[in-house]
Amino acid sequence: MTHYPALLEQFKSLLKNNTLKFTKQRELVLKCLYSHQGHFTPEDIHRLIKEEYPDINIGIATVYRTLTLLENEGIASSISFGTQGKKYELGLKAHHDHLICSQCGAIIEFYDETIEKKQEEIAKRFNFQMQDHTMKIIGICQKCQEKQ
Amino acid sequence: MTHYPALLEQFKSLLKNNTLKFTKQRELVLKCLYSHQGHFTPEDIHRLIKEEYPDINIGIATVYRTLTLLENEGIASSISFGTQGKKYELGLKAHHDHLICSQCGAIIEFYDETIEKKQEEIAKRFNFQMQDHTMKIIGICQKCQEKQ
DNA sequence: CTTATTGCAAACGTTTTGCACGTTT
DNA sequence: AAACGTGCAAAACGTTTGCAATAAG
Numbered sequence: 617m618t619h620y621p622a623l624l625e626q627f628k629s630l631l632k633n634n635t636l637k638f639t640k641q642r643e644l645v646l647k648c649l650y651s652h653q654g655h656f657t658p659e660d661i662h663r664l665i666k667e668e669y670p671d672i673n674i675g676i677a678t679v680y681r682t683l684t685l686l687e688n689e690g691i692a693s694s695i696s697f698g699t700q701g702k703k704y705e706l707g708l709k710a711h712h713d714h715l716i717c718s719q720c721g722a723i724i725e726f727y728d729e730t731i732e733k734k735q736e737e738i739a740k741r742f743n744f745q746m747q748d749h750t751m752k753i754i755g756i757c758q759k760c761q762e763k764q
Numbered sequence: 765m766t767h768y769p770a771l772l773e774q775f776k777s778l779l780k781n782n783t784l785k786f787t788k789q790r791e792l793v794l795k796c797l798y799s800h801q802g803h804f805t806p807e808d809i810h811r812l813i814k815e816e817y818p819d820i821n822i823g824i825a826t827v828y829r830t831l832t833l834l835e836n837e838g839i840a841s842s843i844s845f846g847t848q849g850k851k852y853e854l855g856l857k858a859h860h861d862h863l864i865c866s867q868c869g870a871i872i873e874f875y876d877e878t879i880e881k882k883q884e885e886i887a888k889r890f891n892f893q894m895q896d897h898t899m900k901i902i903g904i905c906q907k908c909q910e911k912q
Numbered sequence: 913c914t915t916a917t918t919g920c921a922a923a924c925g926t927t928t929t930g931c932a933c934g935t936t937t
Numbered sequence: 938a939a940a941c942g943t944g945c946a947a948a949a950c951g952t953t954t955g956c957a958a959t960a961a962g
Contacts, residue, residue, distance in 0.1 A: 637916055637961050658951085675919040680952065698844035699927065701951055715892050724890055731882050735901055742872055743906040744863050751899040753883055758891035785936050785941055806927085823944040828927065847952065849926055 618708055620650055623691075630689050641674050645682040649692060655703035655723050658683055695723070695750070713750065717757035724757070766856050768798055771839075778837050789822050793830040797840060803851035803871050806831055843871070843900070861898065865905035872905070 618626075627646055631638050644665050649656070652664065662679045665672065683704050686692035693707035695714055703723070713731070715724040731751065739746040766774075775794055779786050792813050797804070800812065810827045813820065831852050834840035841855035843862055851871070859880070863872040879899065887894040 635916085635962095639917065639961075641918075673919070677920080677953075678918060681917085696844065696846045698846065698850065699950075702846070715887070715890055717892075718895060724892075726886055726890070728882055728886060731879055734876055734879050734882075735899075738874055738876060739863070739901055739903055742863055742874070743909070744865075744872075744901065744903040745909055746901055746903040747866060748902040749900065750902075751883075752897065753887055753892065753894055754896040754898075755887055755892040755894040761891070761893055783937095783941085787935075787942065789943075821944070824926095825928075825945080826943060829942085847925075 620647070623650060623706075623708070627686075627689075627691060630691070636685075640672060641678045642682050642685075644669060644672065644674065645679055646686065646691070649686075649704065649706045655695065655705045657701055657703055659701075661704070695752070713752070715753045715755065715757075717760055718754050719756055719760040722757050722759070768795070771798060771854075771856070775834075775839060778839070784833075788820060789826045790830050790833075792817060792820065792822065793827055794834065794839070797834075797852065797854045803843065803853045805849055805851055807849075809852070843898070861900070863901045863903065863905075865908055866902050867904055867908040870905050870907070 624643070624646065627642075628638055630636075631642070645661060648661050648664050648668075656664070658676065658679045661683070662674065662676045665674050665679075683692060683694070687694055687704070687707070691707060692704050694702040694704045695716075696702050709725075710727065711732070712725045712727040715726060716722070735749050736746065738744075739749075772791070772794065775790075776786055778784075779790070793809060796809050796812050796816075804812070806824065806827045809831070810822065810824050813822055813827075831840060831842070835842055835852070835855075839855060840852050842850040842852045843864075844850050857873075858875065860873045860875040861879070863874060864870070883897050884894065886892075887897075
């Protein structure tokens with residue numbers, strides 16, 4: 617995992633290259649994703665920043681805008697939960713898919729080479745120029761099974 | 765593919781078993797999904813029913829409620845498009861996944877045994893009691909590639 | 913001093929809800 | 938008659954937008 621200073625530099629030069637400005641708000645969104653490992657909704661991130669930096673003013677709109685930016689630049693990635701919105705995570709790691717617990721919402725990441733290969737193969741079979749792919753396994757995690 | 769009368773009977777007995785009532789509106793949602801092959805938003809279905817049965821009054825809320833019912837009962841299934849909502853299809857066919865064109869929205873269905881097996885294997889590895897799984901390959905379909 | 917970014921509140925599109933009225937059983 | 942389903946309009950939800958004020962380059 618990249619350490620924070622390097623990540624910050626990466627972000628800064630990305631901004632510079634696109635004639636975008638480096639702001640406190642943008643930095644805090646990045647920092648928040650970095651310091652809390654896991655998957656967060658825009659609202660989660662907004663709340664965390666307000667809790668941890670009570671003197672910084674940040675609007676939910678800025679959080680949305682920054683997350684979109686980070687995702688477009690490949691620094692963060694999101695999983696969609698349909699109508700229930702998206703959750704973001706730092707996207708420094710290699711591509712991976714998700715197991716999601718339908719009871720407690722826990723998210724487990726996994727990567728499977730066979731599945732990745734198969735996906736490419738299928739795209740090719742249908743003459744699809746693949747841009748992205750997602751896989752979600754929904755179920756009940758071990759902990760929640762034990763609770764019952 | 766099941767023919768319509770049998771499907772209707774299946775739906776009717778499902779309703780009866782759950783002390784739910786058989787109504788014209790519920791029937792039309794089912795019929796609409798059956799007669800138009802493909803994937804439709806609740807709004808699509810609402811519009812189609814109003815067009816094809818102008819003398820029947822049906823509210824969008826009823827369409828939503830019926831689609832949820834059909835999905836819970838395993839008669840229909842949906843693909844999520846995030847903020848853009850969901851599309852429903854009759855779920856009589858075997859499980860399958862989707863290729864989705866990011867330009868024209870075309871949806872291609874596919875099924876791959878290797879992927880299905882791998883998914884089960886992964887769920888087992890993490891002691892997950894699998895309830896569902898989805899896979900989406902996003903890309904540009906052949907037609908849209910040719911247009912460019 | 914120019915340009916991008918911000919917070920705010922209003923607008924958005926999809927989905928859900930409360931409720932009085934209608935229909936099915 | 939009892940119970941469930943309906944349409945409607947309002948509310949809810951996550952998200953986006955317009956804009957005047959502010960901050961970065």
